Amino acid sequence: MKARLAAYLARRFAKGKLSELMLMALGVAVAVFTSATAANATIASRDEGRRLLETPDYLQIQVAPAMMMRDSDEAIERLDSEETVPLVPLVDLADRLLTEVPALSGSFSAQRVNFTVGEASARGQQFPGAGLPGLGGLAGPGGFEGGGLPPEGFGDPALAEVAEAMLADSSTPAMDAAVTQEPSSLTPPLVERVPGARVDASFFDSFRLRLASGGFFSADDITKRNSVLVAGHALAATLYADGLALGRNIRLDGVTYTIIGVLQPSQANFDGRAIDDLAFVPNTRFSFVAGGRAVSFSAGQLTFMAKDAASVDAALAGIQSFLDREIGAGAMRLSSRRAELTERLGVQDTLFWTAFFLAAVCVLVAALNLMNSAATHAVKRRRTLGMLRAIGATRADTILAALYENAIPAGGGMLAGLALAVILARRSAGLLVPWTTNLVLPLLPGLFAALAAALVPLAVGIIPAVFFSHSAPANLVRPE
Amino acid sequence: MIELKNIQKAYGDKDSAVHALAGVSLTIKRGDFVTIMGPSGSGKSTLLHILGLLDQATGGEYLLENHPVTGLSDRELSRIRNEHYGFVFQSFNLIPELTAIENVALPLRYAGETKKAALARALGLLASVGLDKRAWHYPSQLSGGEQQRVAVARAIANEPDVIMADEPTGNLPSGTGAEIMRLLTDLNAGGVSLVVVTHDDHIGAMGHTRVRLCDGLVEAVAS
Ligand SMILES: Nc1ncnc2c1ncn2[C@@H]1O[C@H](COP(=O)(O)OP(=O)(O)O)[C@@H](O)[C@H]1O
Ligand SMILES: [Mg+2]
Numbered sequence: 001m002k003a004r005l006a007a008y009l010a011r012r013f014a015k016g017k018l019s020e021l022m023l024m025a026l027g028v029a030v031a032v033f034t035s036a037t038a039a040n041a042t043i044a045s046r047d048e049g050r051r052l053l054e055t056p057d058y059l060q061i062q063v064a065p066a067m068m069m070r071d072s073d074e075a076i077e078r079l080d081s082e083e084t085v086p087l088v089p090l091v092d093l094a095d096r097l098l099t100e101v102p103a104l105s106g107s108f109s110a111q112r113v114n115f116t117v118g119e120a121s122a123r124g125q126q127f128p129g130a131g132l133p134g135l136g137g138l139a140g141p142g143g144f145e146g147g148g149l150p151p152e153g154f155g156d157p158a159l160a161e162v163a164e165a166m167l168a169d170s171s172t173p174a175m176d177a178a179v180t181q182e183p184s185s186l187t188p189p190l191v192e193r194v195p196g197a198r199v200d201a202s203f204f205d206s207f208r209l210r211l212a213s214g215g216f217f218s219a220d221d222i223t224k225r226n227s228v229l230v231a232g233h234a235l236a237a238t239l240y241a242d243g244l245a246l247g248r249n250i251r252l253d254g255v256t257y258t259i260i261g262v263l264q265p266s267q268a269n270f271d272g273r274a275i276d277d278l279a280f281v282p283n284t285r286f287s288f289v290a291g292g293r294a295v296s297f298s299a300g301q302l303t304f305m306a307k308d309a310a311s312v313d314a315a316l317a318g319i320q321s322f323l324d325r326e327i328g329a330g331a332m333r334l335s336s337r338r339a340e341l342t343e344r345l346g347v348q349d350t351l352f353w354t355a356f357f358l359a360a361v362c363v364l365v366a367a368l369n370l371m372n373s374a375a376t377h378a379v380k381r382r383r384t385l386g387m388l389r390a391i392g393a394t395r396a397d398t399i400l401a402a403l404y405e406n407a408i409p410a411g412g413g414m415l416a417g418l419a420l421a422v423i424l425a426r427r428s429a430g431l432l433v434p435w436t437t438n439l440v441l442p443l444l445p446g447l448f449a450a451l452a453a454a455l456v457p458l459a460v461g462i463i464p465a466v467f468f469s470h471s472a473p474a475n476l477v478r479p480e
Numbered sequence: 481m482i483e484l485k486n487i488q489k490a491y492g493d494k495d496s497a498v499h500a501l502a503g504v505s506l507t508i509k510r511g512d513f514v515t516i517m518g519p520s521g522s523g524k525s526t527l528l529h530i531l532g533l534l535d536q537a538t539g540g541e542y543l544l545e546n547h548p549v550t551g552l553s554d555r556e557l558s559r560i561r562n563e564h565y566g567f568v569f570q571s572f573n574l575i576p577e578l579t580a581i582e583n584v585a586l587p588l589r590y591a592g593e594t595k596k597a598a599l600a601r602a603l604g605l606l607a608s609v610g611l612d613k614r615a616w617h618y619p620s621q622l623s624g625g626e627q628q629r630v631a632v633a634r635a636i637a638n639e640p641d642v643i644m645a646d647e648p649t650g651n652l653p654s655g656t657g658a659e660i661m662r663l664l665t666d667l668n669a670g671g672v673s674l675v676v677v678t679h680d681d682h683i684g685a686m687g688h689t690r691v692r693l694c695d696g697l698v699e700a701v702a703s
Contacts, residue, residue, distance in 0.1 A: 005589050012577050384575050390534060391634065392562025392590035395554050474535035477569055478525070 002397060009388075010404030013381075027362075027369055027417070037425045042352035049345045056207050057269045058338045059105075059306045061315055063323070093326060094302060101318030103311035107304045108203040109283050112271040115194040115252035191238065194252060196279035197270055203283075204230070206305045207268050207275060212236075214246045214261035221282045229257035233265040234276035250279075257281060312338045360452075377405075377461075385468050386476025395469040399462060406461030414454035481545060481641060481673065482508040482531060488539030489526050489696075500526040502696035503540065508642065508689075513665070513674045515687030522693040524677045525646055531675060532565050532644045533557050562590050566635030566672075568645040568664075573631035574619040580630045581606060581615040587637040605633040609663060625656035632663050642673035650679065661686070 052058055094107045197203075201217045212233060221228050229250065236245040236259075245259050257279075266275045306315040316336055323332045385398050393401075468476060489501040500523045508514055508531070516524050529535040530542070533549065542549045544560070552560075567573075574583045581602045588598035606612045609629040619627055628648060635643050645664065649657030661683060668674040678684050692699040 008589075008595070012582070015577065383572055384577075386534075387573065387575060388586075389558065390532070390561060390567045391587040392558050392638075394558040397558075397590070472529075472535040474526075474529035477529075477534065477567075479571070 003400065006397060006400035007404045009401045010408060013377075013401070013405045014408040027365065027413075042348055042355060046345060046348050046352070049341055049348065053338060053341060053345075054309055055268060056305065058341060059309065059312060060337055061304045061306060061312070061319060062335045062337075063302045063304065063319065064333050064335070093322075094304075097304070097319060097322050100322055101315060103307055103315035103318055105305050105307040106202055106206050107302060108200050108206050109302045110197050110199040110203050110270065111283065112195070112197050112273065115196050115279060117192055117194060118251055118254075194235065194239075194250075194279045195273050195277055196252070196281060198283035199280050200283045203280070206303075207266070207270070209266055209268070209275065210264040212262045212264045214259070216261055217280075217282050225282055227255050227257045228260045228282065230261040230263065230280040231259055232274070232276040232278045232280075233263050234274070235279055236262045252279070252281075306338075309338070312336060364452075379464065381464075382468060382476050385465065386473050386478075389473035390477060398469055399465050402462045402465030403458075406458050410454045410458040410461070414450050418450050481510045483541075483543040483546075484531070485541040485543070486539065487527075487530060487537045487542065489523070489530060489535070490538045499696050501530070501537070504693075504696070504698055505540075506531075506691065506698065506701075508673055508675060510641065511668070511671050511673055512689055513668045513687050514676070514689045514691060515684045516675065516677045516691045516693060517679070517681075517684040518693035518699070523696040524693055526696075527693065528644050528646050528675065528677050532567060533561055534567075558590075562587055563638050564641045566638070566640035566643040568628065568631045568635050568643065568648045570647040570650045571624070571627075573634070574627055576619050579616045579618055580611060580622065583619070583630055584634045584637055587634060591638050602633070602637065605637055606630070609633045623656075625652050625659065628652065628656075628660050629663065632660065632667075636667060636672070640672065642675060643667060644675045646677045647679060648676065649683065657683075 098104050098107060199217075200222055201219060204216050211230075214230070216230060217226075217228060220226065229252075231239070231245055237243065239245060239250065240248065245262050248259050249256050250259065251257075263275065268275045270278065304315065304319060306312040316334055316339075320334055323334075381402075388398055388401075389395075484504060484506045487501055487504045487506075488499065490497040490499050492498055504523075504527060506514075506527075516527060518524050526535070530537050533542075549557070549560075561567075574580070575586070578586070581599055584602035584605050585593075585595070585598035588601055589595065593601070603612055603615055606615050609632055611626060611629055611633070614622060614626060619630070622630065631648075632643075635645075643664065648664070649660050652660065657680075664674055664676065665686065676683065676687065684690060688703060690700075690702040692701070
């Protein structure tokens with residue numbers, strides 16, 4: 001009876017506050033929405049980051065000379081002066097490294113390239129003879145053996161001349177085959193560019209790739225630089241709508257490759273590109289003799305794979321100490337994608353807490369707003385409370401009425417805000433985190449925001465009523 | 481019915497206390513009409529509040545039907561105010577968020593009546609003060625005199641033993657004030673005790689018992 005009466009009074013008291021209630025609801029909605037979507041976005045991208053960390057892409061540790069010889073004049077000068085320290089025989093060291101550092105599971109050399117379908121692009125960045133077999137035996141002081149793409153800085157016209165001269169001398173069956181290829185069997189250029197990678201045989205192993213059809217490169221394909229190609233799943237489908245990629249020929253950068261394998265679909269990326277989209281061709285090793293010593297060098301970066309996510313740090317340390325000892329401290333530079341991503345995830349954590357903090361501020365502002373209005377209402381109600389006491393309300397009755405009165409806007413605002421926030425968050429989450437298709441609203445921040453928005457003003461709203469209830473009714477009915 | 485013995489009321493600290501009442505003794509008999517007069521600040525309102533159990537004396541004794549009220553709980557005091565006393569103050573008597581009829585029904589509801597019964601009786605009470613046509617108006621839509629009539633209707637809702645009014649006509653033009661006084665004296669004629677604090681000599685003279693306060697002390701009582 002008493003409770004119903006208090007609820008009735010509260011309803012009547014709250015009646016004039018409808019617009020206020022709507023404003024409060026909006027405030028709460030903004031608060032909950034901000035926290036929910038911010039948390040959404042950060043949680044989703046953090047989860048994505050954590051998932052990525054477990055993929056083979058993030059087990060990679062790249063090794064490169066600390067000083068890349070970008071200037072080819074300098075490169076030639078160094079070759080002439082037989083100063084070959086920066087051009088270390090990395091590939092030769094890889095096997096020893098693998099046995100010495102237990103945290104490593106393998107290594108590969110690979111380099112991302114973008115092929116032009118048909119002839120090589122006019123800029124001539126690629127060696128025309130790339131991938132052509134049978135160019136062995138040309139080794140000499142300062143001379144390159146083999147084709148393929150040398151590391152950055154070797155695409156110099158002067159070096160290209162050397163290679164072209166070598167090609168001019170050669171006459172090989174594979175070359176003949178390329179020349180005598182029936183034009184009709186060549187791929188019509190459905191696409192102009194094909195993203196690809198020059199990889200060695202262990203690349204596929206390292207990325208746990210499986211074949212849909214055909215085979216991987218053989219050891220021969222690598223050493224003899226056969227012009228063969230393994231296509232990613234999506235690439236094969238794009239190039240050949242009939243699904244019959246295997247055995248077909250495709251001319252890339254002026255070289256005709258035979259497709260010997262098509263991969264199964266994979267989630268993995270290499271160097272930021274989906275494996276599915278890439279064309280893989282053998283990565284050529286080239287070697288030269290400097291100072292009476294034969295040095296073989298891989299065209300791409302040498303990459304080591306850590307056993308698992310947990311052993312990346314140990315692997316890094318192991319490689320570093322090995323290289324410092326074998327080549328010299330500071331000569332080689334290591335980079336780990338895991339370290340980069342971990343750093344970024346740290347930034348994301350900061351972002352998350354910043355967003356959370358901002359949301360808390362929003363909640364606080366909404367609560368303060370509600371508190372303020374609750375307080376002014378309570379002060380205005382001093383006399384009303386006195387009258388209620390005079391006509392028979394107990395202290396408890398007046399507090400109960402105030403409780404209900406504040407519960408109405410606090411609860412109504414919370415519910416309306418929550419509903420609005422859920423709708424807004426769902427609508428906008430897809431924009432904030434595009435890769436997250438199945439977004440779940442974070443329960444905890446949402447609950448926190450809603451509870452804060454409801455309970456803080458509720459508590460503060462009844463404080464004046466509690467305060468006044470300790471006063472004699474006479475003090476409340478007296479005119480100020 | 482109500483007997484005050486040497487009632488004192490001091491506000492503030494011991495040292496700098498204001499003695500609003502410095503020892504007031506007064507008896508209100510059933511059916512009596514007591515008027516309280518005195519200069520401003522003499523303690524009239526304070527006395528009325530103590531009489532109405534809206535405040536507690538700091539000294540002396542309050543006997544209600546020969547029982548001391550000291551030690552009664554908030555609940556018991558509230559019940560006495562609700563069932564036995566009716567109040568009319570100088571202004572702002574009504575709860576602004578409630579209509580006239582809801583204001584009048586409120587003491588009935590605190591007494592435990594259902595909403596329906598309370599509203600029905602409230603309408604009758606409003607009719608008795610000539611305001612049944614204005615039942616669903618809010619206080620802000622009523623004139624000062626009408627508001628006081630609603631306050632009187634509310635004061636008598638639970639058929640109190642005594643009505644206590646603190647300058648009920650103080651804010652009204654004299655004609656309207658006379659109407660209110662007529663309502664109150666009619667009630668008194670019906671057997672309800674009446675205590676009226678007033679500045680108005682004319683009203684003061686109407687009382688059967690006329691109390692004059694000065695500096696918290698009863699200066700004179702006339703019957
Ligand atoms: N809450 C209070 N605190 C302090 N002094 C008060 C309080 N209420 C009344 N007084 C003082 O008590 C005295 C009597 O006040 P009151 O009973 O209102 O006088 P009256 O109604 O006769 O004008 C005055 O001096 C007044 O200032
Ligand atoms: Mg007064």
